[in-house]
Structures are given as structure tokens and as C-alpha cells.
Amino acid sequence: MLNAEMNEIGQFIPLHYHYQMLSDASRMNAFRTAIEEIVTPRHKVAELGSGTGALSFFAARKGAQVWSVEFNPALVSASQKFLNENGLAHKVHISQGDAANWLPPEPVDLVICEMLHSALLREKQLQIVAAFRDAHMARFGKAPGILPAATLLGVQPIFQCYDFNGYYAPVPLFQSPYYESDNCGTCGDPVVYKVIEYDKAYVETFEASVSFSFNNETNVNALRFITKSLLTMDLFTGKSIDWHSQYLILPLSKTYELKAGQVMNTRFIYRPGDPIEALSNAISVDIVEQLQDKEKDQLSLIA
Numbered sequence: 111m112l113n114a115e116m117n118e119i120g121q122f123i124p125l126h127y128h129y130q131m132l133s134d135a136s137r138m139n140a141f142r143t144a145i146e147e148i149v150t151p152r153h154k155v156a157e158l159g160s161g162t163g164a165l166s167f168f169a170a171r172k173g174a175q176v177w178s179v180e181f182n183p184a185l186v187s188a189s190q191k192f193l194n195e196n197g198l199a200h201k202v203h204i205s206q207g208d209a210a211n212w213l214p215p216e217p218v219d220l221v222i223c224e225m226l227h228s229a230l231l232r233e234k235q236l237q238i239v240a241a242f243r244d245a246h247m248a249r250f251g252k253a254p255g256i257l258p259a260a261t262l263l264g265v266q267p268i269f270q271c272y273d274f275n276g277y278y279a280p281v282p283l284f285q286s287p288y289y290e291s292d293n294c295g296t297c298g299d300p301v302v303y304k305v306i307e308y309d310k311a312y313v314e315t316f317e318a319s320v321s322f323s324f325n326n327e328t329n330v331n332a333l334r335f336i337t338k339s340l341l342t343m344d345l346f347t348g349k350s351i352d353w354h355s356q357y358l359i360l361p362l363s364k365t366y367e368l369k370a371g372q373v374m375n376t377r378f379i380y381r382p383g384d385p386i387e388a389l390s391n392a393i394s395v396d397i398v399e400q401l402q403d404k405e406k407d408q409l410s411l412i413a
């Protein structure tokens with residue numbers, strides 16, 4: 111398939127990368143717990159982009175009938191084999207195809223989709239979930255529950271060490287949200303720039319204009335993009351089962367040496383599913399002096 115076409119559909123992760131996802135304890139525990147909490151034996155479930163079949167397996171193990179779709183034929187056969195070895199092949203039907211144009215033969219109670227790349231780049235989580243939700247509604251007259259329920263996107267200024275044995279190379283990188291990194295210091299609190307609720311979200315451009323103020327001298331040379339998904343929410347208790355995709359660290363064009371009282375205005379714009387470079391290239395930064403309270407009062411009087 112041509113690169114441009116691949117980019118239209120999403121990102122296909124070859125079998126040899128699935129080990130990383132399967133052995134990511136935070137990811138697996140969060141999805142397993144959420145699926146076990148929601149799914150009952152009466153449920154019909156769909157999974158979009160089922161990979162090795164692990165999430166479909168969790169739903170089938172709770173007694174649900176599952177239909178799954180996966181684009182990569184090698185993963186379709188691997189997952190059929192694994193499900194068979196796990197004794198649940200009879201509960202999960204896997205089709206090969208593009209999840210953006212696929213519906214199960216019957217209405218489902220829940221759809222699961224884990225194409226949650228950092229900052230919702232590269233994979234087409236939003237496009238695929240919205241297309242499925244709308245097609246399901248049009249065909250069966252009802253909307254399925256969606257797992258994850260929502261994704262929060264945030265951004266934070268940081269100082270990242272880009273020294274590699276004396277070689278300075280400011281490259282984009284991924285970081286675990288679940289472990290402290292020695293090579294990275296935070297310079298301010300994260301700010302949420304987008305909230306996506308999958309039961310009503312539609313595909314749109316994400317446009318952010320975020321300001322960070324500094325009370326001390328600080329060096330900032332990168333932005334950390336935070337992607338937190340609420341897999342399921344209990345509306346009565348307010349409790350949720352959450353999962354953080356890997357942090358994405360994007361270097362800025364230079365190191366900004368900020369003085370106390372200065373404000374860093376950052377702006378960026380991208381479409382969900384875009385390549386990482388689209389976001390990298392879209393970041394702009396300017397530094398301004400913080401308005402004193404007196405100046406703010408004067409401005410509000412003018413306004």
C-alpha cells in the first residue's frame with residue numbers, strides 16, 4: 111500500500127511490536143479492569159483494531175459475544191491462533207478490514223478501540239470511533255457504549271537533556287508516564303488543550319494557544335504532550351479507570367531562558383491522526399513580560 115494511502119487509514123503495528131504492548135502492565139491492567147467492570151455475559155462487543163486479540167479475549171472471558179476487525183492480515187491469523195490456544199476462539203469472530211468502514215453483523219452494546227497514540231497522532235482513534243459510532247447508529251438505530259469514554263490532551267513545558275555521550279541531538283522522544291525520568295525536569299504545570307468525549311466527538315482540527323508563566327528563572331527546551339484516556343467512568347462515584355499513553359516530548363527550536371515574571375505563549379495546530387512532524391512543525395513560541403496587576407487594571411478600564 112502506498113504511504114499516502116496508509117496515512118489515510120492509520121498506523122499498522124507489525125506483530126513483533128505487539129510484545130511491547132502486551133507486556134505494558136499499566137496498559138493491560140487498565141484495559142482488563144475496565145472491560146471486566148463493564149462487560150457481562152449478556153453483552154455483544156466489537157473491537158476495532160484487535161491486534162493480537164488480547165482485549166477481545168478479556169471481553170469474551172466475561173462471557174460476551176465479540177466481533178473484531180484488524181487491518182493487518184498477519185495479526186488476524188496470529189490472533190485467531192492465540193484465541194484458539196486460550197480456548198475462546200468460538201466467542202470471537204475476527205475479520206480482516208479497515209475499521210473505518212466496518213460494522214458487525216448485529217448491534218453491539220460496547221465498542222473497544224485502542225489506537226491511542228500519544229497526542230492522538232499517527233493512529234486514527236477519533237476518525238475510526240466516530241465513523242463506527244455513526245454507522246452503528248444509522249444501521250441499528252442505537253449508539254454503542256465506547257471504551258475509552260474520553261481522552262484528555264495536555265501540554266507542559268519541560269527541560270529535556272539531549273546530550274548523548276557528548277553529542278547534542280534534540281530529537282522527538284517517548285517517555286513512560288509511569289516512571290520518573292532522570293533526563294527530564296518539569297518547568298510548569300500541565301494545561302489541558304482538548305477534551306474528547308467519544309460518544310459525541312467528531313473529527314476536527316485541534317488548535318491550541320497555551321500560556322505558561324514563570325516565577326523563577328527557568329530554561330525550557332521542549333514540550334511534553336500528555337494523553338490520558340478515561341477508559342470508563344462511574345457517573346455516580348465519579349471514579350474512572352484511566353490509562354496514560356506514552357508522553358511525547360517534542361524539542362523546541364531553541365532553549366528559552368525565561369526570567370521570573372515572563373510568560374511563554376505556545377501555539378500549535380494539527381489534525382488527529384497526523385504524523386508527529388505535523389505537530390512538531392506547527393509549534394510556535396513567543397515570550398512576553400507578565401502584565402503587572404496595575405497594568406491589567408488599566409487594560410480592563412480601556413476595554
Ligand SMILES: C[S@@+](CC[C@H](N)C(=O)[O-])C[C@H]1O[C@@H](n2cnc3c(N)ncnc32)[C@H](O)[C@@H]1O
Pocket residue numbers: 119120121122123131132158159160161162163164165179180181182185207208209210224225226233234238
Ligand atoms: C495499538 S494496537 C492495539 C491492538 C490491540 N487492540 C491491543 O490492545 O493489544 C492498534 C491495532 O489497530 C490496527 N489498526 C490500525 N488502524 C486500523 C484500521 N484502520 N482498521 C483496522 N485495524 C487497524 C493496528 O494494525 C493494530 O493492530
